[in-house]
Amino acid sequence: MTAKKVGIIGCGTIGGQLALAVDAGSVKNATLVSLFDVVQGSAQSLKQKLRTDVSAHDDFEKFIATDCDIIVEAASQDAVRKFAGRVLESGKDLMVMSVGALADGALRLALQEAKGRIYVPTGAIAGIDAVRAVRHLLESVTLTTTKSPKALAGAPFFQASRIKLDEIKEKTTVYEGPASEAVRMFPANVNVAAVLSLAGMGFEKTTVRIVADPAASTNQHEITARGSFGEFRFAVSNAPSPGNPKTSYLAVLSAIECLRSICDDGMKIGS
Ligand SMILES: NC(=O)c1ccc[n+]([C@@H]2O[C@H](COP(=O)([O-])OP(=O)(O)OC[C@H]3O[C@@H](n4cnc5c(N)ncnc54)[C@H](O)[C@@H]3O)[C@@H](O)[C@H]2O)c1
Incomplete structure:
Protein backbone atom coordinates (compact mmCIF):
# COMPACT_ATOMS: atom_id res chain seq x y z
CA MET A 1 0.00 0.00 0.00
CA THR A 2 1.37 3.46 -0.91
CA ALA A 3 1.82 5.80 2.00
CA LYS A 4 -0.57 8.75 2.25
CA LYS A 5 1.19 12.08 1.79
CA VAL A 6 0.32 14.42 4.67
CA GLY A 7 0.43 18.21 4.86
CA ILE A 8 -0.21 20.26 8.02
CA ILE A 9 -1.72 23.74 8.38
CA GLY A 10 -0.68 25.20 11.76
CA CYS A 11 2.64 24.27 13.35
CA GLY A 12 1.68 24.87 17.00
CA THR A 13 0.80 22.35 19.72
CA ILE A 14 -1.38 19.90 17.76
CA GLY A 15 0.34 20.35 14.38
CA GLY A 16 3.77 20.03 15.99
CA GLN A 17 2.96 16.84 17.92
CA LEU A 18 1.27 15.33 14.87
CA ALA A 19 4.29 16.10 12.70
CA LEU A 20 6.63 14.51 15.26
CA ALA A 21 4.41 11.40 15.44
CA VAL A 22 4.36 10.93 11.65
CA ASP A 23 8.08 11.68 11.45
CA ALA A 24 8.79 9.03 14.10
CA GLY A 25 6.86 6.41 12.09
CA SER A 26 4.05 6.17 14.67
CA VAL A 27 1.40 6.61 11.97
CA LYS A 28 1.54 3.60 9.65
CA ASN A 29 1.32 4.35 5.90
CA ALA A 30 1.75 8.09 6.35
CA THR A 31 4.57 10.31 5.06
CA LEU A 32 4.89 13.94 6.05
CA VAL A 33 5.33 16.10 2.97
CA SER A 34 4.71 19.77 3.77
CA LEU A 35 4.04 22.27 6.53
CA PHE A 36 2.33 25.67 6.52
CA ASP A 37 1.97 28.31 9.22
CA VAL A 38 0.93 31.91 8.79
CA VAL A 39 3.60 33.04 11.26
CA GLN A 40 6.85 33.43 9.41
CA GLY A 41 9.49 30.93 10.48
CA SER A 42 7.08 28.61 12.39
CA ALA A 43 6.92 25.92 9.70
CA GLN A 44 10.67 26.22 9.19
CA SER A 45 11.42 25.79 12.90
CA LEU A 46 9.18 22.69 13.09
CA LYS A 47 10.92 21.30 9.98
CA GLN A 48 14.24 21.55 11.82
CA LYS A 49 12.98 19.14 14.51
CA LEU A 50 12.14 16.44 11.93
CA ARG A 51 14.18 13.71 10.29
CA THR A 52 11.97 13.71 7.17
CA ASP A 53 12.84 16.23 4.46
CA VAL A 54 9.56 18.21 4.31
CA SER A 55 8.86 21.52 2.60
CA ALA A 56 8.02 24.43 4.93
CA HIS A 57 5.86 27.38 3.88
CA ASP A 58 4.43 30.65 5.12
CA ASP A 59 2.69 31.13 1.77
CA PHE A 60 -0.52 29.12 1.33
CA GLU A 61 -0.32 29.10 -2.49
CA LYS A 62 3.07 27.35 -2.40
CA PHE A 63 1.84 24.95 0.30
CA ILE A 64 -1.34 23.93 -1.55
CA ALA A 65 0.70 23.26 -4.70
CA THR A 66 2.63 20.49 -2.91
CA ASP A 67 1.64 16.90 -3.64
CA CYS A 68 -0.47 15.81 -0.63
CA ASP A 69 -3.34 13.34 -0.21
CA ILE A 70 -4.55 14.75 3.08
CA ILE A 71 -4.16 18.09 4.83
CA VAL A 72 -4.55 18.41 8.58
CA GLU A 73 -5.87 21.79 9.74
CA ALA A 74 -4.52 22.45 13.26
CA ALA A 75 -4.51 26.25 13.15
CA SER A 76 -7.65 28.30 13.84
CA GLN A 77 -11.27 28.80 12.82
CA ASP A 78 -10.06 31.55 10.54
CA ALA A 79 -7.82 29.05 8.74
CA VAL A 80 -10.82 26.76 8.18
CA ARG A 81 -12.83 29.64 6.73
CA LYS A 82 -9.95 30.74 4.49
CA PHE A 83 -8.40 27.48 3.34
CA ALA A 84 -10.71 24.47 3.83
CA GLY A 85 -12.59 25.07 0.56
CA ARG A 86 -9.34 25.42 -1.39
CA VAL A 87 -7.97 22.18 0.08
CA LEU A 88 -11.10 20.18 -0.77
CA GLU A 89 -11.52 21.69 -4.24
CA SER A 90 -7.95 20.66 -5.05
CA GLY A 91 -9.06 17.04 -4.50
CA LYS A 92 -7.18 16.63 -1.21
CA ASP A 93 -8.89 15.30 1.90
CA LEU A 94 -9.05 17.48 5.01
CA MET A 95 -8.90 16.74 8.72
CA VAL A 96 -10.36 19.64 10.75
CA MET A 97 -9.29 20.40 14.33
CA SER A 98 -10.87 23.88 14.64
CA VAL A 99 -14.31 22.27 14.48
CA GLY A 100 -16.05 25.34 15.90
CA ALA A 101 -15.84 26.87 12.41
CA LEU A 102 -18.31 24.21 11.25
CA ALA A 103 -21.03 25.70 13.47
CA ASP A 104 -21.54 28.03 10.49
CA GLY A 105 -24.16 26.09 8.51
CA ALA A 106 -23.43 27.81 5.18
CA LEU A 107 -19.70 27.05 5.42
CA ARG A 108 -20.44 23.46 6.47
CA LEU A 109 -22.73 22.84 3.51
CA ALA A 110 -20.28 24.37 1.04
CA LEU A 111 -17.45 22.18 2.35
CA GLN A 112 -19.60 19.04 2.30
CA GLU A 113 -20.36 19.64 -1.37
CA ALA A 114 -16.68 20.02 -2.33
CA LYS A 115 -14.60 17.23 -3.87
CA GLY A 116 -12.41 15.96 -1.03
CA ARG A 117 -13.45 14.18 2.16
CA ILE A 118 -13.67 15.86 5.58
CA TYR A 119 -12.52 14.09 8.75
CA VAL A 120 -13.39 15.39 12.22
CA PRO A 121 -11.47 13.76 15.09
CA THR A 122 -13.35 13.23 18.34
CA GLY A 123 -10.92 15.70 19.96
CA ALA A 124 -11.08 16.43 23.67
CA ILE A 125 -14.11 14.22 24.43
CA ALA A 126 -15.05 10.53 24.37
CA GLY A 127 -18.24 8.68 23.47
CA PRO A 240 -3.62 20.21 29.47
CA SER A 241 -1.14 19.47 26.69
CA PRO A 242 2.49 20.25 27.55
CA GLY A 243 2.71 23.04 24.91
CA ASN A 244 -0.62 24.85 25.31
CA PRO A 245 -2.74 24.88 28.52
CA LYS A 246 -5.86 25.70 26.46
CA THR A 247 -5.54 22.48 24.43
CA SER A 248 -6.25 19.19 26.23
CA TYR A 249 -3.62 16.52 25.72
CA LEU A 250 -6.43 14.15 24.65
CA ALA A 251 -7.12 16.43 21.65
CA VAL A 252 -3.52 15.99 20.47
CA LEU A 253 -3.69 12.21 20.89
CA SER A 254 -7.08 12.08 19.18
CA ALA A 255 -5.69 13.92 16.14
CA ILE A 256 -2.84 11.39 15.86
CA GLU A 257 -5.25 8.46 16.24
CA CYS A 258 -7.63 9.87 13.61
CA LEU A 259 -4.78 10.18 11.11
CA ARG A 260 -3.73 6.61 11.95
CA SER A 261 -7.22 5.35 11.20
CA ILE A 262 -7.35 7.26 7.88
CA CYS A 263 -3.95 6.05 6.66
CA ASP A 264 -4.00 2.45 7.84
CA ASP A 265 -6.04 0.01 5.79
CA GLY A 266 -5.95 -2.58 8.58
CA MET A 267 -8.57 -3.40 11.18
CA LYS A 268 -10.74 -0.45 12.29
CA ILE A 269 -11.79 -0.50 15.93
CA GLY A 270 -14.79 1.64 16.85
CA SER A 271 -16.90 3.42 14.26
N1 LIG B 1 -11.18 19.44 18.21
C1 LIG B 1 -10.76 19.60 19.45
O1 LIG B 1 -11.20 18.93 20.38
C2 LIG B 1 -9.72 20.63 19.73
C3 LIG B 1 -9.05 20.65 20.97
C4 LIG B 1 -8.08 21.61 21.17
C5 LIG B 1 -7.80 22.55 20.22
N2 LIG B 1 -8.49 22.54 19.05
C6 LIG B 1 -8.27 23.58 18.03
O2 LIG B 1 -7.19 23.19 17.19
C7 LIG B 1 -6.53 24.37 16.71
C8 LIG B 1 -5.03 24.24 17.00
O3 LIG B 1 -4.81 24.12 18.38
P1 LIG B 1 -3.33 24.23 18.99
O4 LIG B 1 -3.43 23.94 20.43
O5 LIG B 1 -2.37 23.47 18.15
O6 LIG B 1 -3.06 25.81 18.80
P2 LIG B 1 -1.66 26.56 18.83
O7 LIG B 1 -2.00 27.97 19.14
O8 LIG B 1 -0.69 25.86 19.68
O9 LIG B 1 -1.14 26.46 17.32
C9 LIG B 1 -1.85 27.01 16.23
C10 LIG B 1 -0.85 27.31 15.12
O10 LIG B 1 -1.59 27.65 13.94
C11 LIG B 1 -1.07 28.85 13.38
N3 LIG B 1 -2.17 29.55 12.71
C12 LIG B 1 -3.20 30.24 13.27
N4 LIG B 1 -4.01 30.73 12.32
C13 LIG B 1 -3.48 30.35 11.13
C14 LIG B 1 -3.87 30.55 9.78
N5 LIG B 1 -4.95 31.29 9.46
N6 LIG B 1 -3.12 29.98 8.81
C15 LIG B 1 -2.00 29.25 9.11
N7 LIG B 1 -1.58 29.05 10.38
C16 LIG B 1 -2.32 29.60 11.37
C17 LIG B 1 -0.49 29.63 14.54
O11 LIG B 1 0.53 30.51 14.09
C18 LIG B 1 0.05 28.50 15.42
O12 LIG B 1 1.39 28.17 15.09
C19 LIG B 1 -7.19 25.56 17.44
O13 LIG B 1 -8.12 26.18 16.59
C20 LIG B 1 -7.88 24.92 18.60
O14 LIG B 1 -9.05 25.63 19.02
C21 LIG B 1 -9.41 21.60 18.79
Missing part, protein backbone atom coordinates in the same frame (compact mmCIF):
# COMPACT_ATOMS: atom_id res chain seq x y z
CA ILE A 128 -18.77 10.29 20.06
CA ASP A 129 -18.92 6.88 18.35
CA ALA A 130 -21.89 5.93 20.57
CA VAL A 131 -23.66 9.28 20.01
CA ARG A 132 -23.35 8.75 16.25
CA ALA A 133 -24.69 5.20 16.47
CA VAL A 134 -27.89 6.34 18.23
CA ARG A 135 -28.29 9.73 16.53
CA HIS A 136 -31.72 8.83 15.03
CA LEU A 137 -33.01 7.72 18.45
CA LEU A 138 -31.76 10.65 20.54
CA GLU A 139 -34.26 12.64 22.58
CA SER A 140 -31.76 14.80 24.48
CA VAL A 141 -28.03 15.43 24.56
CA THR A 142 -26.33 17.62 27.16
CA LEU A 143 -22.69 18.60 27.43
CA THR A 144 -21.60 19.76 30.87
CA THR A 145 -18.22 21.46 30.85
CA THR A 146 -16.55 22.24 34.16
CA LYS A 147 -13.52 24.52 34.27
CA SER A 148 -11.84 26.77 36.80
CA PRO A 149 -13.05 30.40 36.67
CA LYS A 150 -9.57 31.31 35.36
CA ALA A 151 -10.02 28.99 32.37
CA LEU A 152 -13.38 30.65 31.56
CA ALA A 153 -12.09 34.22 31.86
CA GLY A 154 -12.45 36.31 28.72
CA ALA A 155 -15.51 34.46 27.36
CA PRO A 156 -17.87 36.99 25.65
CA PHE A 157 -20.74 35.64 27.82
CA PHE A 158 -19.38 37.50 30.88
CA GLN A 159 -19.44 40.89 29.15
CA ALA A 160 -23.25 40.98 29.26
CA SER A 161 -23.75 38.89 32.41
CA ARG A 162 -24.08 39.91 36.06
CA ILE A 163 -21.96 36.90 37.03
CA LYS A 164 -18.48 37.92 38.17
CA LEU A 165 -16.03 35.08 37.78
CA ASP A 166 -13.68 36.36 40.50
CA GLU A 167 -16.56 36.30 43.04
CA ILE A 168 -17.32 32.59 42.48
CA LYS A 169 -16.24 30.65 45.59
CA GLU A 170 -17.96 27.31 44.94
CA LYS A 171 -19.02 25.13 41.99
CA THR A 172 -21.58 27.26 40.06
CA THR A 173 -23.50 26.72 36.81
CA VAL A 174 -22.93 29.96 34.92
CA TYR A 175 -24.63 29.11 31.62
CA GLU A 176 -27.13 26.70 30.10
CA GLY A 177 -28.35 27.00 26.52
CA PRO A 178 -28.23 25.55 23.00
CA ALA A 179 -24.84 24.71 21.44
CA SER A 180 -25.58 27.24 18.66
CA GLU A 181 -25.44 30.04 21.26
CA ALA A 182 -22.79 28.45 23.50
CA VAL A 183 -20.24 28.37 20.67
CA ARG A 184 -20.59 32.17 20.38
CA MET A 185 -20.65 32.84 24.13
CA PHE A 186 -17.78 30.46 24.99
CA PRO A 187 -15.62 30.21 21.87
CA ALA A 188 -12.79 28.53 23.81
CA ASN A 189 -15.14 25.61 24.47
CA VAL A 190 -16.47 25.53 20.95
CA ASN A 191 -14.67 22.47 19.57
CA VAL A 192 -16.12 19.95 22.00
CA ALA A 193 -19.67 21.35 21.67
CA ALA A 194 -19.30 21.42 17.88
CA VAL A 195 -18.08 17.81 17.58
CA LEU A 196 -20.97 16.65 19.79
CA SER A 197 -23.54 18.67 17.81
CA LEU A 198 -22.29 17.36 14.47
CA ALA A 199 -22.37 13.76 15.72
CA GLY A 200 -25.77 13.91 17.39
CA MET A 201 -28.76 16.26 17.32
CA GLY A 202 -27.26 19.37 15.72
CA PHE A 203 -26.40 22.78 17.17
CA GLU A 204 -29.98 23.84 18.10
CA LYS A 205 -30.99 20.70 20.01
CA THR A 206 -27.74 20.05 21.87
CA THR A 207 -27.72 21.64 25.33
CA VAL A 208 -24.50 23.04 26.77
CA ARG A 209 -24.05 23.71 30.47
CA ILE A 210 -20.97 25.58 31.68
CA VAL A 211 -19.89 25.17 35.30
CA ALA A 212 -17.24 27.29 37.02
CA ASP A 213 -15.45 25.39 39.79
CA PRO A 214 -12.65 27.13 41.72
CA ALA A 215 -11.38 23.67 42.79
CA ALA A 216 -11.08 22.32 39.19
CA SER A 217 -7.51 21.66 38.05
CA THR A 218 -8.49 19.90 34.80
CA ASN A 219 -10.97 20.61 31.99
CA GLN A 220 -13.93 18.28 32.50
CA HIS A 221 -16.54 17.38 29.90
CA GLU A 222 -19.53 15.13 30.52
CA ILE A 223 -21.97 14.01 27.84
CA THR A 224 -25.40 12.76 28.88
CA ALA A 225 -27.55 11.33 26.10
CA ARG A 226 -31.05 9.89 26.38
CA GLY A 227 -33.45 8.23 23.96
CA SER A 228 -35.31 5.00 23.21
CA PHE A 229 -31.92 3.19 23.22
CA GLY A 230 -31.53 3.98 26.95
CA GLU A 231 -29.15 6.48 28.44
CA PHE A 232 -25.42 6.97 28.61
CA ARG A 233 -22.92 9.29 30.25
CA PHE A 234 -19.32 9.82 29.25
CA ALA A 235 -16.99 11.89 31.37
CA VAL A 236 -13.43 12.99 30.73
CA SER A 237 -11.11 14.95 32.98
CA ASN A 238 -8.46 16.33 30.69
CA ALA A 239 -4.90 17.28 31.53
Whole structure:
Protein backbone atom coordinates (compact mmCIF):
# COMPACT_ATOMS: atom_id res chain seq x y z
CA MET A 1 0.00 0.00 0.00
CA THR A 2 1.37 3.46 -0.91
CA ALA A 3 1.82 5.80 2.00
CA LYS A 4 -0.57 8.75 2.25
CA LYS A 5 1.19 12.08 1.79
CA VAL A 6 0.32 14.42 4.67
CA GLY A 7 0.43 18.21 4.86
CA ILE A 8 -0.21 20.26 8.02
CA ILE A 9 -1.72 23.74 8.38
CA GLY A 10 -0.68 25.20 11.76
CA CYS A 11 2.64 24.27 13.35
CA GLY A 12 1.68 24.87 17.00
CA THR A 13 0.80 22.35 19.72
CA ILE A 14 -1.38 19.90 17.76
CA GLY A 15 0.34 20.35 14.38
CA GLY A 16 3.77 20.03 15.99
CA GLN A 17 2.96 16.84 17.92
CA LEU A 18 1.27 15.33 14.87
CA ALA A 19 4.29 16.10 12.70
CA LEU A 20 6.63 14.51 15.26
CA ALA A 21 4.41 11.40 15.44
CA VAL A 22 4.36 10.93 11.65
CA ASP A 23 8.08 11.68 11.45
CA ALA A 24 8.79 9.03 14.10
CA GLY A 25 6.86 6.41 12.09
CA SER A 26 4.05 6.17 14.67
CA VAL A 27 1.40 6.61 11.97
CA LYS A 28 1.54 3.60 9.65
CA ASN A 29 1.32 4.35 5.90
CA ALA A 30 1.75 8.09 6.35
CA THR A 31 4.57 10.31 5.06
CA LEU A 32 4.89 13.94 6.05
CA VAL A 33 5.33 16.10 2.97
CA SER A 34 4.71 19.77 3.77
CA LEU A 35 4.04 22.27 6.53
CA PHE A 36 2.33 25.67 6.52
CA ASP A 37 1.97 28.31 9.22
CA VAL A 38 0.93 31.91 8.79
CA VAL A 39 3.60 33.04 11.26
CA GLN A 40 6.85 33.43 9.41
CA GLY A 41 9.49 30.93 10.48
CA SER A 42 7.08 28.61 12.39
CA ALA A 43 6.92 25.92 9.70
CA GLN A 44 10.67 26.22 9.19
CA SER A 45 11.42 25.79 12.90
CA LEU A 46 9.18 22.69 13.09
CA LYS A 47 10.92 21.30 9.98
CA GLN A 48 14.24 21.55 11.82
CA LYS A 49 12.98 19.14 14.51
CA LEU A 50 12.14 16.44 11.93
CA ARG A 51 14.18 13.71 10.29
CA THR A 52 11.97 13.71 7.17
CA ASP A 53 12.84 16.23 4.46
CA VAL A 54 9.56 18.21 4.31
CA SER A 55 8.86 21.52 2.60
CA ALA A 56 8.02 24.43 4.93
CA HIS A 57 5.86 27.38 3.88
CA ASP A 58 4.43 30.65 5.12
CA ASP A 59 2.69 31.13 1.77
CA PHE A 60 -0.52 29.12 1.33
CA GLU A 61 -0.32 29.10 -2.49
CA LYS A 62 3.07 27.35 -2.40
CA PHE A 63 1.84 24.95 0.30
CA ILE A 64 -1.34 23.93 -1.55
CA ALA A 65 0.70 23.26 -4.70
CA THR A 66 2.63 20.49 -2.91
CA ASP A 67 1.64 16.90 -3.64
CA CYS A 68 -0.47 15.81 -0.63
CA ASP A 69 -3.34 13.34 -0.21
CA ILE A 70 -4.55 14.75 3.08
CA ILE A 71 -4.16 18.09 4.83
CA VAL A 72 -4.55 18.41 8.58
CA GLU A 73 -5.87 21.79 9.74
CA ALA A 74 -4.52 22.45 13.26
CA ALA A 75 -4.51 26.25 13.15
CA SER A 76 -7.65 28.30 13.84
CA GLN A 77 -11.27 28.80 12.82
CA ASP A 78 -10.06 31.55 10.54
CA ALA A 79 -7.82 29.05 8.74
CA VAL A 80 -10.82 26.76 8.18
CA ARG A 81 -12.83 29.64 6.73
CA LYS A 82 -9.95 30.74 4.49
CA PHE A 83 -8.40 27.48 3.34
CA ALA A 84 -10.71 24.47 3.83
CA GLY A 85 -12.59 25.07 0.56
CA ARG A 86 -9.34 25.42 -1.39
CA VAL A 87 -7.97 22.18 0.08
CA LEU A 88 -11.10 20.18 -0.77
CA GLU A 89 -11.52 21.69 -4.24
CA SER A 90 -7.95 20.66 -5.05
CA GLY A 91 -9.06 17.04 -4.50
CA LYS A 92 -7.18 16.63 -1.21
CA ASP A 93 -8.89 15.30 1.90
CA LEU A 94 -9.05 17.48 5.01
CA MET A 95 -8.90 16.74 8.72
CA VAL A 96 -10.36 19.64 10.75
CA MET A 97 -9.29 20.40 14.33
CA SER A 98 -10.87 23.88 14.64
CA VAL A 99 -14.31 22.27 14.48
CA GLY A 100 -16.05 25.34 15.90
CA ALA A 101 -15.84 26.87 12.41
CA LEU A 102 -18.31 24.21 11.25
CA ALA A 103 -21.03 25.70 13.47
CA ASP A 104 -21.54 28.03 10.49
CA GLY A 105 -24.16 26.09 8.51
CA ALA A 106 -23.43 27.81 5.18
CA LEU A 107 -19.70 27.05 5.42
CA ARG A 108 -20.44 23.46 6.47
CA LEU A 109 -22.73 22.84 3.51
CA ALA A 110 -20.28 24.37 1.04
CA LEU A 111 -17.45 22.18 2.35
CA GLN A 112 -19.60 19.04 2.30
CA GLU A 113 -20.36 19.64 -1.37
CA ALA A 114 -16.68 20.02 -2.33
CA LYS A 115 -14.60 17.23 -3.87
CA GLY A 116 -12.41 15.96 -1.03
CA ARG A 117 -13.45 14.18 2.16
CA ILE A 118 -13.67 15.86 5.58
CA TYR A 119 -12.52 14.09 8.75
CA VAL A 120 -13.39 15.39 12.22
CA PRO A 121 -11.47 13.76 15.09
CA THR A 122 -13.35 13.23 18.34
CA GLY A 123 -10.92 15.70 19.96
CA ALA A 124 -11.08 16.43 23.67
CA ILE A 125 -14.11 14.22 24.43
CA ALA A 126 -15.05 10.53 24.37
CA GLY A 127 -18.24 8.68 23.47
CA ILE A 128 -18.77 10.29 20.06
CA ASP A 129 -18.92 6.88 18.35
CA ALA A 130 -21.89 5.93 20.57
CA VAL A 131 -23.66 9.28 20.01
CA ARG A 132 -23.35 8.75 16.25
CA ALA A 133 -24.69 5.20 16.47
CA VAL A 134 -27.89 6.34 18.23
CA ARG A 135 -28.29 9.73 16.53
CA HIS A 136 -31.72 8.83 15.03
CA LEU A 137 -33.01 7.72 18.45
CA LEU A 138 -31.76 10.65 20.54
CA GLU A 139 -34.26 12.64 22.58
CA SER A 140 -31.76 14.80 24.48
CA VAL A 141 -28.03 15.43 24.56
CA THR A 142 -26.33 17.62 27.16
CA LEU A 143 -22.69 18.60 27.43
CA THR A 144 -21.60 19.76 30.87
CA THR A 145 -18.22 21.46 30.85
CA THR A 146 -16.55 22.24 34.16
CA LYS A 147 -13.52 24.52 34.27
CA SER A 148 -11.84 26.77 36.80
CA PRO A 149 -13.05 30.40 36.67
CA LYS A 150 -9.57 31.31 35.36
CA ALA A 151 -10.02 28.99 32.37
CA LEU A 152 -13.38 30.65 31.56
CA ALA A 153 -12.09 34.22 31.86
CA GLY A 154 -12.45 36.31 28.72
CA ALA A 155 -15.51 34.46 27.36
CA PRO A 156 -17.87 36.99 25.65
CA PHE A 157 -20.74 35.64 27.82
CA PHE A 158 -19.38 37.50 30.88
CA GLN A 159 -19.44 40.89 29.15
CA ALA A 160 -23.25 40.98 29.26
CA SER A 161 -23.75 38.89 32.41
CA ARG A 162 -24.08 39.91 36.06
CA ILE A 163 -21.96 36.90 37.03
CA LYS A 164 -18.48 37.92 38.17
CA LEU A 165 -16.03 35.08 37.78
CA ASP A 166 -13.68 36.36 40.50
CA GLU A 167 -16.56 36.30 43.04
CA ILE A 168 -17.32 32.59 42.48
CA LYS A 169 -16.24 30.65 45.59
CA GLU A 170 -17.96 27.31 44.94
CA LYS A 171 -19.02 25.13 41.99
CA THR A 172 -21.58 27.26 40.06
CA THR A 173 -23.50 26.72 36.81
CA VAL A 174 -22.93 29.96 34.92
CA TYR A 175 -24.63 29.11 31.62
CA GLU A 176 -27.13 26.70 30.10
CA GLY A 177 -28.35 27.00 26.52
CA PRO A 178 -28.23 25.55 23.00
CA ALA A 179 -24.84 24.71 21.44
CA SER A 180 -25.58 27.24 18.66
CA GLU A 181 -25.44 30.04 21.26
CA ALA A 182 -22.79 28.45 23.50
CA VAL A 183 -20.24 28.37 20.67
CA ARG A 184 -20.59 32.17 20.38
CA MET A 185 -20.65 32.84 24.13
CA PHE A 186 -17.78 30.46 24.99
CA PRO A 187 -15.62 30.21 21.87
CA ALA A 188 -12.79 28.53 23.81
CA ASN A 189 -15.14 25.61 24.47
CA VAL A 190 -16.47 25.53 20.95
CA ASN A 191 -14.67 22.47 19.57
CA VAL A 192 -16.12 19.95 22.00
CA ALA A 193 -19.67 21.35 21.67
CA ALA A 194 -19.30 21.42 17.88
CA VAL A 195 -18.08 17.81 17.58
CA LEU A 196 -20.97 16.65 19.79
CA SER A 197 -23.54 18.67 17.81
CA LEU A 198 -22.29 17.36 14.47
CA ALA A 199 -22.37 13.76 15.72
CA GLY A 200 -25.77 13.91 17.39
CA MET A 201 -28.76 16.26 17.32
CA GLY A 202 -27.26 19.37 15.72
CA PHE A 203 -26.40 22.78 17.17
CA GLU A 204 -29.98 23.84 18.10
CA LYS A 205 -30.99 20.70 20.01
CA THR A 206 -27.74 20.05 21.87
CA THR A 207 -27.72 21.64 25.33
CA VAL A 208 -24.50 23.04 26.77
CA ARG A 209 -24.05 23.71 30.47
CA ILE A 210 -20.97 25.58 31.68
CA VAL A 211 -19.89 25.17 35.30
CA ALA A 212 -17.24 27.29 37.02
CA ASP A 213 -15.45 25.39 39.79
CA PRO A 214 -12.65 27.13 41.72
CA ALA A 215 -11.38 23.67 42.79
CA ALA A 216 -11.08 22.32 39.19
CA SER A 217 -7.51 21.66 38.05
CA THR A 218 -8.49 19.90 34.80
CA ASN A 219 -10.97 20.61 31.99
CA GLN A 220 -13.93 18.28 32.50
CA HIS A 221 -16.54 17.38 29.90
CA GLU A 222 -19.53 15.13 30.52
CA ILE A 223 -21.97 14.01 27.84
CA THR A 224 -25.40 12.76 28.88
CA ALA A 225 -27.55 11.33 26.10
CA ARG A 226 -31.05 9.89 26.38
CA GLY A 227 -33.45 8.23 23.96
CA SER A 228 -35.31 5.00 23.21
CA PHE A 229 -31.92 3.19 23.22
CA GLY A 230 -31.53 3.98 26.95
CA GLU A 231 -29.15 6.48 28.44
CA PHE A 232 -25.42 6.97 28.61
CA ARG A 233 -22.92 9.29 30.25
CA PHE A 234 -19.32 9.82 29.25
CA ALA A 235 -16.99 11.89 31.37
CA VAL A 236 -13.43 12.99 30.73
CA SER A 237 -11.11 14.95 32.98
CA ASN A 238 -8.46 16.33 30.69
CA ALA A 239 -4.90 17.28 31.53
CA PRO A 240 -3.62 20.21 29.47
CA SER A 241 -1.14 19.47 26.69
CA PRO A 242 2.49 20.25 27.55
CA GLY A 243 2.71 23.04 24.91
CA ASN A 244 -0.62 24.85 25.31
CA PRO A 245 -2.74 24.88 28.52
CA LYS A 246 -5.86 25.70 26.46
CA THR A 247 -5.54 22.48 24.43
CA SER A 248 -6.25 19.19 26.23
CA TYR A 249 -3.62 16.52 25.72
CA LEU A 250 -6.43 14.15 24.65
CA ALA A 251 -7.12 16.43 21.65
CA VAL A 252 -3.52 15.99 20.47
CA LEU A 253 -3.69 12.21 20.89
CA SER A 254 -7.08 12.08 19.18
CA ALA A 255 -5.69 13.92 16.14
CA ILE A 256 -2.84 11.39 15.86
CA GLU A 257 -5.25 8.46 16.24
CA CYS A 258 -7.63 9.87 13.61
CA LEU A 259 -4.78 10.18 11.11
CA ARG A 260 -3.73 6.61 11.95
CA SER A 261 -7.22 5.35 11.20
CA ILE A 262 -7.35 7.26 7.88
CA CYS A 263 -3.95 6.05 6.66
CA ASP A 264 -4.00 2.45 7.84
CA ASP A 265 -6.04 0.01 5.79
CA GLY A 266 -5.95 -2.58 8.58
CA MET A 267 -8.57 -3.40 11.18
CA LYS A 268 -10.74 -0.45 12.29
CA ILE A 269 -11.79 -0.50 15.93
CA GLY A 270 -14.79 1.64 16.85
CA SER A 271 -16.90 3.42 14.26
N1 LIG B 1 -11.18 19.44 18.21
C1 LIG B 1 -10.76 19.60 19.45
O1 LIG B 1 -11.20 18.93 20.38
C2 LIG B 1 -9.72 20.63 19.73
C3 LIG B 1 -9.05 20.65 20.97
C4 LIG B 1 -8.08 21.61 21.17
C5 LIG B 1 -7.80 22.55 20.22
N2 LIG B 1 -8.49 22.54 19.05
C6 LIG B 1 -8.27 23.58 18.03
O2 LIG B 1 -7.19 23.19 17.19
C7 LIG B 1 -6.53 24.37 16.71
C8 LIG B 1 -5.03 24.24 17.00
O3 LIG B 1 -4.81 24.12 18.38
P1 LIG B 1 -3.33 24.23 18.99
O4 LIG B 1 -3.43 23.94 20.43
O5 LIG B 1 -2.37 23.47 18.15
O6 LIG B 1 -3.06 25.81 18.80
P2 LIG B 1 -1.66 26.56 18.83
O7 LIG B 1 -2.00 27.97 19.14
O8 LIG B 1 -0.69 25.86 19.68
O9 LIG B 1 -1.14 26.46 17.32
C9 LIG B 1 -1.85 27.01 16.23
C10 LIG B 1 -0.85 27.31 15.12
O10 LIG B 1 -1.59 27.65 13.94
C11 LIG B 1 -1.07 28.85 13.38
N3 LIG B 1 -2.17 29.55 12.71
C12 LIG B 1 -3.20 30.24 13.27
N4 LIG B 1 -4.01 30.73 12.32
C13 LIG B 1 -3.48 30.35 11.13
C14 LIG B 1 -3.87 30.55 9.78
N5 LIG B 1 -4.95 31.29 9.46
N6 LIG B 1 -3.12 29.98 8.81
C15 LIG B 1 -2.00 29.25 9.11
N7 LIG B 1 -1.58 29.05 10.38
C16 LIG B 1 -2.32 29.60 11.37
C17 LIG B 1 -0.49 29.63 14.54
O11 LIG B 1 0.53 30.51 14.09
C18 LIG B 1 0.05 28.50 15.42
O12 LIG B 1 1.39 28.17 15.09
C19 LIG B 1 -7.19 25.56 17.44
O13 LIG B 1 -8.12 26.18 16.59
C20 LIG B 1 -7.88 24.92 18.60
O14 LIG B 1 -9.05 25.63 19.02
C21 LIG B 1 -9.41 21.60 18.79
